[in-house]
Amino acid sequence: MDEKKAAILGEIPRLRRYARSLLRDRDSADDLVQDCLERALVRLDNWQTGESPRRWLFTIMHHLFIDQMRKVNRRGEAAMLPLEASEAQAAPAEQVESIASREIVDALQAISPDRRAALVMVAIEGFSYAEAANILGVPAGTLMSRIARGREELRALLDDTARRRSIRIV
Amino acid sequence: MSRRDFSERDIHMALDGELPGDERTAYEAWLEANAEMKAKSARYAADRAALRAAFNGVLDEPVPVRLSKVVQGEAPVVRAAPSRSRWWLAAAAAAILVIGGAGGYLAGIGRLGLENTAEDQLAEEAIAAHVIYAAEKRHAVEVPASDKDHLQSWLSNQVGLKLVAPDLAAQGFQLVGGRLLPAGQGKAAMLLYEDDKGERISLFVTAESAAKAKGTYGSEEDGPAAVYWLDKGYGCAVVGSLPRERLAAVAKSAYGQLLAGLQS
Incomplete structure (x- = not known):
């Protein structure tokens, strides 16, 4: 196998983590990774x-993600309202998570896709502002505000x- | 050292390692003197730690075979599960609850990426037929190989193609027989073969096709795969649970003979 393919294989765990933070549902996230790899x-x-x-692959995957989110939004014609994400979650997360x-994870799913991607890119994936802005294709100022x-x-x-939880307890 | 006023923006920059080193000391001093900002910084730092903790486990999961296969695979046209490419439908399904007044959106969702291509449909029908009938011991076929002439003329008339059952003895397969099946809006012929170990493969031939395509289609890791061709006026799929190379060899032989038969 050539070097390029070996390098791509090595990035799959990182791509999966990013996809999971964007989409949450494991199968959907892996489908996104598969589209990206193809x-x-x-x-x-x-x-x-x-x-x-890494930067090359993340750029490809981000474009796939954001294109589809835009299509969804255009059809919706309305702004995203931050509902409680557990209500918006179609597929339950299969792994056992602490509360x-x-x-x-729920809260992350409830914020807008653009902000979610920017935050995850820097806070979880550890890209610098310059790298993240480059991958997301936005000016540094836009990235920072997101x-x-x-x-x-x-x-x-x-x-x-x-x-809400404390109210419930009372 | 530059003296400047710090703001909430600097909390984010400091957290993300983007604050210039020579401003760090002054920033820390500003934070110490500003309880509200200090508390905010601590909350954001805790949120980031929680986010990392929530997703870091993904790095330790074994990479799903279907993903490494995409990179390592030799064949460029292998199709994965039909659900592939629909990852964002989950996003859409979630978004549908998030978006207000989604009536128009609901009307559109059926068209979103769900269209089945002609080759997907052919391969899926062929695999479905194989799964049902190849597993049958006594009722696998309607007309047995002992009545081969009748089988060929009957299926040819029904499907509307001049069908010649390929001779796959060189690949170790003998004809078991055949049956007529529905396919899309029309009919399909299914020819079943078996080797001396009892391994079965089937040929699925239909006259319905406008598209031109060829490829391999497998829905699951161990499930049967289909090698298919579509040309103007006919479509053919060879289905079996053989190793990919062997299935490809069988399919190549079958295709050559079918094509020769069609044009004879």
Whole structure:
């Protein structure tokens, strides 16, 4: 197997983690990764040697994700309303998660896809602002505001969940 | 050292390692002097730790075979499960609850990526028929191989193609017989073969096709796979649970003979 393919294989765990944070449902996330890999293999010649395979693959996957989310949004013609994500979750997560873990995963799913991607890219995947802006194809300022809004929104949802939980206990 | 006013924006930058090193000390001092901002910074840091903890386990999961296969696979046209490419339907299904006034959206969802291509349909029908009839001991076929001439003329008339049952003895397979099946809007002929170990393969031939395509289709890791061709006026799929190379060899032989028969 050639070097490029070996490098791509090595990135699959990271791609799966990113996809899981975007989509949550395991099978759907792996389908996204598979689409990404198939597209990458077709375009193997576009990948410049010396360019990080990670950045190249993340860019491909992000485009696939955001294109589809846009289609969904256009048909919806309305803004996303941050419902409690557990209500919006079609497929239950199969793994056993702690309550805290489930709450933050739910909250992450409830924030807008653009903010979710920006936040995950930096906070979980550890890309620099410059790298993340490049992958997402937005100016650095836009990236920063998405990260900031994303964090605020996430925290507000978590505070809200915590408040509701304490009300329930009382 | 630059003295400047810090703001909430710097909390994010500091957290993400984007604050210039020479501003770090001044930032820490600002944070210490500002209880509200300090609490905010601590909450964001905790959220980030929780996010990482929630998703880090994914890195330790074994990579699903279907994903590594995409990269390692030699054959470029292998199709995976029909559910593939529909990952975003889950996103759509979730979004549908998130989006207000989604009536128009609901009307559109049926068209979203769910269209079955002609070759998908052919391969799926062929695999379905194989799964049902190849497993039958006594009722696998309607007309047995002992009545081969009648089998060929009957199926040819029904399907509307000049069908000659290929001789696959060189690949170790003997004709068991055949049956007539529905396919799409029309009919299909199914020819069943068996080797001396009892392994069965089937040929699925239909006259219904406008598209031109060929490829391999397998829905599951161990399930039967189909090698198919579509050309103007006919479609053919060879189905079996053989190793891919052997199935491809059988299919190549069958295809050559079928084509020669059609044009004779």
